Amino acid sequence: MSSQGTGPDTDQDTRSAPQPARGGDVLREIVTGNAVISVLAVVVAMAVGGVLIAVADSGVRGSSTYFFARPGDTLVAAWRAVSGAYVAMFRGSVYDWQAATFAAQVKPLTESVVYAIPLILAGLGVAIAFRAGLFNIGAQGQIIVGAIVASYVGFAWDLPVVLHLLLAVLGGLLAGALYGAIPGILKGRTGAHEVIVTIMLNYIALYFISWILKQQAFNPGRTGQRSPAVEGSATYPLLVPDLLVPGNSFRLHAGLLVAILATVFTWWLLERSTLGFEIRAVGANQHAARTAGMSVARTLALTMAIAGGMAGLAATAQVLGTERSLTAGVAASIGFDAITVALLGRSRPLGTFLAGLLFGALKAGGFLMQSVTATPIDIVLVVQSVIVLLIAAPPLVRSIFRLPAPPARRRRRPRAARPAGGPSQEVTAP
């Protein structure tokens, strides 16, 4: 390790000098880097996906056997395969001009939003935790716990129309918040690492839901792995009313409003509230936060509770919106996709919202792409994975697009080493 910038009298110019970033700085850049990288990461990921689509296409493979004789054939076939797949994806996720009615033409967009709602909400939860310097891997478990409580309130209680929905949503939110608070409290009190604790809590939630679905209360008819349906009074109302569209098959529900409100709330929380100030201060520099009189333990616990609450809301979008009952697979992979969404959104509320929409669109579009062009839907997974990969390596994206490096930030200087012989037995800088 080099010696730069350690002590009382070191020249400041060594601080602004380029030097290998430390772990915390790398994570911070990954988590809160700039939007350009995010957009370019998506572009590159789509290009990589395109290559895979071409390679997987039988027409391309056929023509490539005589590539050197007539390379044009291969290129044409590749273009057809890739453009066909992406056009199908667009038709399946945004606007389908081949559909007969206007309603059917715009339905893909609403489907994308339906998939996006839980991703946005859970993504916000992950993003808030990121801002406090916490890696919340536990959205999956928080969704499961939130879904259990929200669905139970939804099917087991009998309440008037508006109140029932409110209580069911509140139940999901609180359950997620409590489950999320556990790693926050443990981290603040004992220093237990939140990554490990949340991963373990995910397993606990996963086995808990399998167990509870076998219990009388959740499975009265012994029909299988599905709870009774949530009462109509506890479901999110559909946003496209039946009288507007004949044969209404739109699934878009009021969870969208919850997601929008949650996004605005998150912005207010982080940018305009005292708690948000604490969250950001603790996330950026715990030492300074503590010196300024903030309670780091309290902030960590509250942050994780809010993060869990967001995941709980994501759960309500599933059980009170689209699924309308509890199944073991209720969380699907939302909790993990949410991490990608938050990363792509740079832990910013609006960014997370947009990233959630994109991922919702990829999911919705993937289905049509598979059915129309026989391109495997796994391509979507590849695209998502490449996005994560690129976001985790900003210099790679910068070098692909020949972007300038970000201005060298002044790095935090490590504490000066203390001399030996004195009461403190720390000796020299390593």
Add this chain to the structure above:
Amino acid sequence: MKLELRGITKTFGSLVANDRIDLVVEPGEIHALLGENGAGKSTLMNVLYGLYEPDGGQILLDEQPVTFDGPGDAVAAGIGMVHQHFMLVPVFTVAESVALGHEPTSTGPAGLLDLQSARRRVREISERFGFDVDPDAVVENLPVGVQQRVEIIKALARDARVLILDEPTAVLTPQETDELIAIMNELKQAGTTIVFITHKLREVRAVADRITVIRRGQVVGEASPESTEAELASLMVGRQVSLAVDKRPADPREAVFVVEDLSVLSPAGTAVVDRVSFTVRGGEVLCVAGVQGNGQTELAEAVLGLVPAAHGRILLDGSELSRLAVRDRLRAGIGFVPEDRSTDGVVSSFTVAENLVLDLYDAAPFARGPAMSPARVHDNAQERTAEFDVRLTDVQDPISTLSGGNAQKVVLARELSRPLRLLLASQPTRGLDVGSIEFVHRRIIEERDKGTAVVIVSTELDEVLALADRVAVMYRGTVVGIVDAADADRDVLGLMMAGVPLEEARQEASRHHSSLGEADLTAGSEGGLT
């Protein structure tokens, strides 16, 4: 070996750290490189040591141009560097430390580590230069001054003929500094060329043969050691500077801040602050002097509540603080300037405006209930930065864009913006340029004159002597003694910093003046400095 740098230029982005620097160091001379923090001294030496590649210019050793791809090349060419913070492994012995990096191995296929030859080498060098270092001593058990000698031995063991010492005295007591100066003279006699980087005028005059002054990346002049401190200072800063703090005698009032029998334990359970007691009255400055790492940091942290007190009481205006949370202690009227500004004092990614309310963000007028008022935070920042003359382009820029001096002014502006009973500042001018130091000192004295009790923790004797009304010297967690500033002289304080009790220190100091103390006397006769 003759060392010559020709037109060395090194830029970082838009920052020109070194601008066409020429430097000639004759064989066997001690050449001081004098400049403020941020002037570009360390960058230049890192270029010379192969850590940075220069953007322009040439390095010549004995008239031969050389290029270094890394420190390995520089070491092979006979350049050795002693970093300000030592690159030693605490649990290694001296011999192992010296062997590290070019471990001697036995001949033969096994190639086993041959510590015997490393041991021999250490003993040889140690005897030749009178280092008095035991090759089998474990590094972490050695005092800092001896650790530094181990670093020098490491360089010499690799046949360094040019030795770069980067701020070597920062961690030493005045007596250890004397010993280092003696060693430097020994090395010079033996023909080693020494480049000595510092911003301390006193040391330069005591040891250097020639002085090159660097300001803002450029060589601004050469000076001889006969120059007065005021001449060197104005050359270094670029204008006339006053080295003394202009202050009236203290007008102490009632006792405001009392520490009684305070002990703080390290995580390992040893007492790092050991039964410390003192009283500070309103309107006086108590400086806590001592070599870094003798419990001052922990003392300050315990007063604020960052580390728990194992024993004893902390009283502010008669009420007990020990059980209060940090926030409540701040609210009780403690202003705290932390020792490590960039770690504890500011959040570097936050804006200047946010940093100015870092400990006030949830109080009126900046917050109402859970909601903060960005407009009030902004207005406050405009006022404070104007009042404290913080140089910046926009208060909404991250504080990381500010220089160290301006960032420290932000911290000070924040802490002095509320009514205080006690101002506790650790190393308030560490890493600052001379202009900022003047400013910070003046504000501290102004706060004192308002009747606030002031405690300054400083390892710089110059600062202690400039600010203090009384001086408490800490050594190994205990207060060795408390002296009135009027009776405090450099030699006595220096001996006390090494653990010698007050009376003994007085007697010993009267028998023997350290060379820096003598420099002090001559400086005094030259221009009334200090």
